[in-house]
Amino acid sequence: MSDNDALQPPVEPIRVLLVDDHNVVRQGLKMVLSLEDDFEVVGEAANGREAIEEAERLVPHVVLMDLLMPVMNGVEAIRSIKRSQPDIEIVALTSVLEDRLVIDAVEAGAAAYLLKETGPETLFEAILAASRGEVRLDPKAQKRLVREVRTPEMRESLTARETDTLRLVARGMTNKEIAREMGVSEVTVKTHVSSILSKLNLHSRTQAALFALKEGLVGLD
Amino acid sequence: MSDNDALQPPVEPIRVLLVDDHNVVRQGLKMVLSLEDDFEVVGEAANGREAIEEAERLVPHVVLMDLLMPVMNGVEAIRSIKRSQPDIEIVALTSVLEDRLVIDAVEAGAAAYLLKETGPETLFEAILAASRGEVRLDPKAQKRLVREVRTPEMRESLTARETDTLRLVARGMTNKEIAREMGVSEVTVKTHVSSILSKLNLHSRTQAALFALKEGLVGLD
DNA sequence: GTCTCCCTCCTCCTTTGGAAGGAGGAGCAC
DNA sequence: GTGCTCCTCCTTCCAAAGGAGGAGGGAGAC
Numbered sequence: 345m346s347d348n349d350a351l352q353p354p355v356e357p358i359r360v361l362l363v364d365d366h367n368v369v370r371q372g373l374k375m376v377l378s379l380e381d382d383f384e385v386v387g388e389a390a391n392g393r394e395a396i397e398e399a400e401r402l403v404p405h406v407v408l409m410d411l412l413m414p415v416m417n418g419v420e421a422i423r424s425i426k427r428s429q430p431d432i433e434i435v436a437l438t439s440v441l442e443d444r445l446v447i448d449a450v451e452a453g454a455a456a457y458l459l460k461e462t463g464p465e466t467l468f469e470a471i472l473a474a475s476r477g478e479v480r481l482d483p484k485a486q487k488r489l490v491r492e493v494r495t496p497e498m499r500e501s502l503t504a505r506e507t508d509t510l511r512l513v514a515r516g517m518t519n520k521e522i523a524r525e526m527g528v529s530e531v532t533v534k535t536h537v538s539s540i541l542s543k544l545n546l547h548s549r550t551q552a553a554l555f556a557l558k559e560g561l562v563g564l565d
Numbered sequence: 566m567s568d569n570d571a572l573q574p575p576v577e578p579i580r581v582l583l584v585d586d587h588n589v590v591r592q593g594l595k596m597v598l599s600l601e602d603d604f605e606v607v608g609e610a611a612n613g614r615e616a617i618e619e620a621e622r623l624v625p626h627v628v629l630m631d632l633l634m635p636v637m638n639g640v641e642a643i644r645s646i647k648r649s650q651p652d653i654e655i656v657a658l659t660s661v662l663e664d665r666l667v668i669d670a671v672e673a674g675a676a677a678y679l680l681k682e683t684g685p686e687t688l689f690e691a692i693l694a695a696s697r698g699e700v701r702l703d704p705k706a707q708k709r710l711v712r713e714v715r716t717p718e719m720r721e722s723l724t725a726r727e728t729d730t731l732r733l734v735a736r737g738m739t740n741k742e743i744a745r746e747m748g749v750s751e752v753t754v755k756t757h758v759s760s761i762l763s764k765l766n767l768h769s770r771t772q773a774a775l776f777a778l779k780e781g782l783v784g785l786d
Numbered sequence: 787g788t789c790t791c792c793c794t795c796c797t798c799c800t801t802t803g804g805a806a807g808g809a810g811g812a813g814c815a816c
Numbered sequence: 817g818t819g820c821t822c823c824t825c826c827t828t829c830c831a832a833a834g835g836a837g838g839a840g841g842g843a844g845a846c
Contacts, residue, residue, distance in 0.1 A: 366660060366681035368688065372593010390682075439587055439660070460587035461611075467589065503822060516772035518802070531825055538804065548832090549803075550771045551737035557778065557785055564779055724792060739832070753794055759834065769802090770833075 357384040358475045361404040363395040363421070364437075365413040369460075373408065376464050383471065392421030399425045399432060405475050411438040411449060419448045426453035433474040437467075456480040502540060507561070509536040513549050514556035578605040579696045582625035584616040584642070585658075586634040590681075594629065597685050604692065613642030620646045620653060626696050632659040632670060640669045647674035654695040658688075677701040723761060728782070730757040734770050735777035 360383050364370050370388050377383040387402045389395040391413045399407060407425065411418035422434050436454040439461075449457055455474040458467060470480040502510060505526075512522040519537065523530040537549060546552050556562050581604050585591050591609050598604040608623045610616040612634045620628060628646065632639035643655050657675040660682075670678055676695040679688060691701040723731060726747075733743045740758065744751040758770060767773050777783050 367684045368597065368658075368681045369590060369593060371597050371685055372590060375596030376589065376592050437589075460589045463588045464592055505823065513771070514775075516767075516769060516775050518769065519804095520802085528823085529825060531827095532823075534804070535824080538806090541804080546737075547804090548737060548739065550734070550774050553771050553774060554735075554737050554778075554785070557775075564775070726793065740834095741832085749793085750795060752796065755834070756794080759836095762834080768834090 357382055358406055358471060359384055359386045359402070359404040360471065361385075361387045361389065361395070361398055361402060361407045363389045363392075363398075363407060363413070363418065364410040365390050366410075369410070376467070377471075379464070380468055382468070392417055392424075395421045396424050399429060403429070404432060406471050407432060407434045408471070409434055409436055409454075411436055419452050422449060422452040422454055433477065435470055435474050435480075450481075502543060506536050506540050506543075509533060510540050510552060510556050511562050513537065513540075514553040514562045516553070578603055579627055579692060580605055580607045580623070580625040581692065582606075582608045582610065582616070582619055582623060582628045584610045584613075584619075584628060584634070584639065585631040586611050587631075590631070597688070600685070601689055603689070613638055613645075616642045617645050620650060624650070625653060627692050628653060628655045629692070630655055630657055630675075632657055640673050643670060643673040643675055654698065656691055656695050656701075671702075723764060727757050727761050727764075730754060731761050731773060731777050732783050734758065734761075735774040735783045737774070 360377060362370050362373050362385055364373070367390075370390075374385045374388075377385055386404055387398045389398045395407065395409065395418075409418045409422060418436065418438075422436070425432055425434065430453075433455040434453065435456040435458060436449040437458050437460060438449075439459065455477070456470040456479065458470055458480070473480045508526060509522060512525055517525065519530050519533045523533045526533065537552070540552055541547065541549075544552065544555055546555060557564060581598060583591050583594055583606055585594070588611075591611075595606045595609075598606055607625055608619045610619045616628065616630060616639075619625075630639045630643060639657065639659075643657070646653055646655065651674075654676040655674065656677040656679060657670040658679050658681060659670075660680065676698070677691040677700065679691055679701070694701045729747060730743060733746055738746065740751050740754045744754045747754065758773070761773055762768065762770075765773065765776055767776060778785060
């Protein structure tokens with residue numbers, strides 16, 4: 345380490361915290377990152393809560409964060425970490441390209457959004473860029489983002505009761521069942537459903553249910 | 566390779582084909598497997614179709630197969646490979662524990678079903694076991710399996726046209742639209758829908774759509 | 787050949803869903 | 817106070833969905 349004066353620009357490696365609920369994925373990422381001298385994996389976490397603790401304790405430069413995890417999801421973890429430690433940059437790494445996830449992750453403060461199907465080079469580049477405070481979005485993610493930004497009123501926010509209603513619609517319930525569940529008349533439920541369809545520009549409750557699932561408003565189980 | 570008479574029981578490494586649509590995961594698995602001399606990664610594939618081609622070409626001992634992939638999913642690939650090359654053992658590796666996936670993968674001929682959250686040791690063990698023709702199921706997967714076997718008639722299989730219909734129902738289409746799409750009368754569609762609801766013991770097309778999503782009959786996008 | 791399943795289409799009927807319109811009251815911002 | 821949104825409920829009307837039952841033709845199993 346004495347006379348490599350002209351070779352490696354980064355004097356000290358970027359400290360990386362890995363967050364993913366899949367052990368295999370963590371080990372894999374660690375191995376992949378070990379290929380480059382620029383990176384040093386300083387810790388691992390299996391969910392959002394652990395991620396926050398480890399970020400606090402280890403103070404990494406960059407957090408490589410999966411978004412879909414048990415206990416606490418990545419978006420919440422990103423929000424929390426960026427609030428308490430704004431200097432830590434976060435690279436969101438996920439297997440699915442979900443509109444809502446992209447929006448939420450970026451809004452929460454992610455510096456990059458990558459799909460797991462991307463190659464190691466892109467990953468390296470994104471981490472380096474993030475460590476410099478730059479932003480890297482997966483090309484596909486960018487498309488989703490602009491598509492969403494261009495049509496914001498498409499999902500002009502539903503009211504509380506409409507959201508409640510939609511949730512139940514997405515569980516396959518009839519208006520009558522929803523009315524009983526919500527403690528209102530069936531007429532009211534129909535009003536809500538009509539508003540939902542109108543606001544979302546949909547044409548049937550089935551479409552509304554599918555929409556709710558896509559938006560992650562409800563889960564499939 | 567001349568006089569290592571007493572060290573490594575496996576004289577030649579197990580030839581492994583990696584199948585996963587996520588580049589990062591593939592690279593990671595490759596690195597992890599390279600830790601052990603027992604394994605040699607002889608090829609990679611990013612979807613089911615590629616997996617079949619590579620299995621044909623490379624004749625690996627074991628295929629490490631992700632189940633949820635574009636173009637052709639893992640279950641179909643397993644079925645195809647086991648049909649043409651029954652000696653190749655397949656380890657299903659997936660991130661989600663979905664009842665239907667477990668059933669289908671095992672029924673298609675998978676020798677093991679592992680979650681990606683399992684550690685490297687379990688993975689090594691499963692591949693070794695698979696190469697010997699033994700079966701390794703994730704404990705959680707085993708529970709799902711027996712739970713399903715106990716209630717088989719819940720999903721007495723739909724006919725081809727009924728399945729077509731359900732797929733379109735799960736896209737939010739009306740009977741009229743489905744009729745146009747399928748080139749039959751609306752009456753016929755209603756007949757199919759009624760059969761679907763009856764067979765699956767459901768009570769509305771929305772429930773049918775949700776069922777189709779849960780079963781992975783259609784994707785959410 | 788028969789038998790069975792599937793696909794197709796039909797009628798008759800009831801229930802559900804959805805559009806369009808109005809309307810009263812609660813809560814909040816100004 | 818006024819104005820606004822939201823929630824609630826109402827009526828009317830029509831379309832869509834779904835149940836029950838029958839029926840003909842085709843393909844494959846026997």
